[in-house]
Amino acid sequence: MDTPSPAVVTVRSLTKRFGPDGPPALDALDAEILPGEITGLVGPDGAGKTTLIRLMTGLMAPTEGHVEVFGNDTRTRAQAVQEAIGYMPQRFGLYEDLSVLENLTLYAELRGLPEQDRPEVFAELLRFTDLARFTARLAGRLSGGMKQKLGLACALLKKPRLLLLDEPGVGVDPISRRELWSMVENLTREGIAVVWSTAYLDEAEACSRVLLLNEGKLLFAGPPGQLTGRTRGRVFRVSGFQGRKRDVLAGLLEDPLVSDGVIQGEALRLVLRQESPPERLQGMVMVPAEPRFEDSFVDLLGGGPGGRSVLAENTREFPKDDPKPAIEARGLTRMFGDFTAAADITFSVPRGEIFGLLGPNGAGKSTTFKMLCGLLKPTRGEGRVAGFDLRRDGANARNRLGYMAQKFSLYGDLSVAQNLDFFAGVYGLDRASRRARTRMMTEIFDLGPYARQSARDLPLGLKQRLALACSVMHEPDVLFLDEPTSGVDPITRREFWTHINGLVERGVSVLVTTHFMDEAEYCDRISLIYRGRSIALGSPDDLKASARSDDLPDPTMEDAFIALIRKSGADGEPKGGTVS
Template identity: 50%
Template sequence: MSETAALAGSGLHKRFLVKETGQTVPAVTDVSLEIPAGTLTALVGPDGAGKTTLLRMMAGLMKADEGRLEVLGIDVAADPQAVQDRISYMPQRFGLYEDLSVQENLDLYADLHGVTQEARKERYRRLLHMTNLARFTSRPAGKLSGGMKQKLGLACTLVRSPELLLLDEPTVGVDPLSRVELWDIILQMIHDERLTVLVTTAYLDEAERCARVFVLHEGRLLTSGTPADIQAQANHLCFIAIPPADQPPRILQARLLDEVESIIDAVPQAGAVRFIRRADADKQRLDALLDGIEVFPAEARLEDGFMVLLRKWHDAEVETIAPADAEAEDTHRPATGIGDEIAIEVKDLVRTFGEFVAVDHVSFSVRRGEIFGLLGPNGAGKTTTFRVLCGLLPASSGFVHVAGVDLRHARAVARRNIGYVSQKFSLYGDLSVRENLEFFGSAYGLHGARLRDRIRTVVQQFDLGGRENSPSGQLPGGFKQRLAMAVGLLHQPDILFLDEPTSGTDPLKRRAFWRRITALSQVGTTIVITTHFMEEAEYCDRIVIQDAGKLLALGTPQEVRRQAGGEDSKLSMEQAFIGIVARARQREDATHVETAG
């Protein structure tokens, strides 16, 4: 370990025993890395790459089976407590005590870390100012929004001044505004205290902030370097294609993704499609695929280099784009696309909790076969709106029709025609994959040969083969998401509700997910989705942006970008989202000042 390194590992291995098979599975294989003191470093990679396992070994919570790991010059396997006394670690599910207030949580963690009363005063003042939680010190943690909980978790992690901070996906499940605020806090701590930070993240734009990036896949280190080094993998291979004006970009994207011999990756971007071609792609074949569509070269990004690396590693992994999903899912339905029929109609929807107005007179409609996005900051009311549409919450007032049924009178009837995938894994963890499918299938009214046929179809469609007898609670995160999708689509619903289904998943899995969603929409399934990945709004036909229970914007992604930045706006969807929400809050603050005056 060099004198300037805060952390160094060589030849690290970690294996886990799978109880149901008695076999060991490698989680980390021969990983070596070194992280200089006072730097910001990222660990990135697909689900199951070994990121969290590495972080837990660094924090002294788990021992490597082989190899040597030094943290702050200490052999962590020999003296984990000495390491833990000098570092702070924020896991994905930070242990806030939801019945305790913000202040009581801070006090509890200060007590656990032995922070003196004298040191607490200045530390609390600074942390509460940076996290903007000073006004909420008496509020129970359980009543904070998702973004505020993450900021409180970070404040509790930093209640003492560590020499090394380990962050495991700190921005998963939080909105773009909260992401910006969390990163402001992290960068300020690095600047003010020369803090060394190692972060795992599913957001590649976050990794671009880091001095060095380590790319992991299936427990192995693929490469490491500066963001520019990794980005260079995709230099001269990135392009922007402009689809016809009457065609959603996701249609062209799906066509490109299906051409695996020519295309590495494709994503909608600002009404166009950004794609990476293979270096050895046949030009004539590519020209025929694009069929006269206007194409421009584009600068490579870190995410582009990341995707090139993953394709090189696992070029045969056709599962990631599965073009056969539409056939596997709904062969009995004709390809219909968006129809004129209204699948969901909402007029003047209000939902209150006591005196708190969570949804404030919201109106919109969704057509059959449309992909409709509900966007908003944490606490904006979008999840409440979503739960009302699913029939999980009654409306306080207003008109809500879903699948031709008035939810005021027949929520149970409407639920037979909808599928639902929640943000948190909500299946039965003690039941196997097959037992969950059988249980929910029978609950949806499927029996006998029909149930067996549908289980066989979704197991194949979502690549769950070989896992049928595994307890679902022990599945990796990516498999849990696929099982939840399989259960939600088992009865072939007319409307599918998806609540942040890609939260925490890597770009590769997100491509696979949206390829399936595009296939479903093409056969007439209506999709309603909430997401904090603003790039995913580009897949939607129309989106709603809510904040403080009110509807701020409604329209196509291009219409929303224009609302944020004018006719010639080249804003990303994230920039448009932040601009629309920030302006609405400024107007609200100005109104309060005038009223108070």
């Protein structure tokens, strides 16, 4: 007699197509989800992650094959499935004009939670998510991390046996992501099965098991350490090179023996296709590095996109020896009533440099960002872009900068082609330049197949490509990128940074915010903002060195971020200053 499977979810020969002639979004998948474990669901944009989660909820029917949840076929017993699960969708599904408590009450009604049980359940969830102090706050006024905690609370209203989380960490700072992770780990100790879809591969590395999808196919299923081990002996930290690090990296990424590479402070991190280094690495200092899940993920998918940026090659060169800063903040302060969102922010960014603004959700990064873009008037202080004072010469300053907003800010009702044409017109390009630049952006970002599609219906990675294309339409010499790769998979992120690095080599100056701590390593300098103030200013290596201790002899950028925030909080009011 066969022993019944302990699996919570069983997927057999699962295929899903959208349209009779379309390629399969999922192609003949076999997988299992086990109780008391976090199963990571990873893969590039369009790999089929969200489709698989929706099939597990019973909200969507397979084209072929079967999905069973607790023995219930999702085709025939969808209601029984939905009563046993909690589901947190990728997009914030709560009501922004309702308070925290009102959202909980609404979802309790929708989930059929008896009224007499609600006070006890609400109190437990508010304690669990640390939202008890914010019950009257509108959901739309919560920080990114708090929104995700509220979404998690709503998914847990009727204690589920299976929790499906579709990218819960998107747009959330490292401290809030660690808190979310800790909460979910506590749930698995009660035997709850969790599926955690993620673009953050450090999260995938902490899962019990991982399902890696690409173009609808399952490439790997098992403990993440098994995949990470594929690149052991092929990962190196490289230093001692001559020339600018971005230019050196671009050349190395064109070498067929280099699978992947990124900037890591003043050094480079390379993944080779073989253990012996290529000739162009001769003379450089190569130190073996511990492989990461992301190294093997990119390697398994065939490696990164290379180091050549067609966008940069088609952008004019700006003089790097201009003594005037490209971006300058002098005592920038912004108050909303009695609340100080940003206080005395001061830094300057020279030509051809990437400057990062880091900090927890709600720290004041976006406020600082908007003041320097001319979108928000400072209460005190001044900002300059390309030498223009934003108060007196705002129009001239805006003509010199490109801006990519944190949230997709293009026109959803317009097609891809119409958005490109519209922004070319907004930036004042003449008819001939407009046609030429629109055609060029369509080719560079591979937007041709989607030219007539509404922007709102694009997958996230394509939306971000379109947003970047629109922001550089007029060849700006200053680029403002507010979390440009939030929620985007590692391959697409590398594509973005190939373009950004290439533009910087042409003399473009970049101000960027990010919650990906490996991306923070790509910056030349960083200002760490907390409670509206700059608490640290220096290079990535400076910030990591400041967090070094006996317990953390070789801190990561995330370790440094958390250590500096906690030190500032423990000391009382945050202090400005620099890290030398």
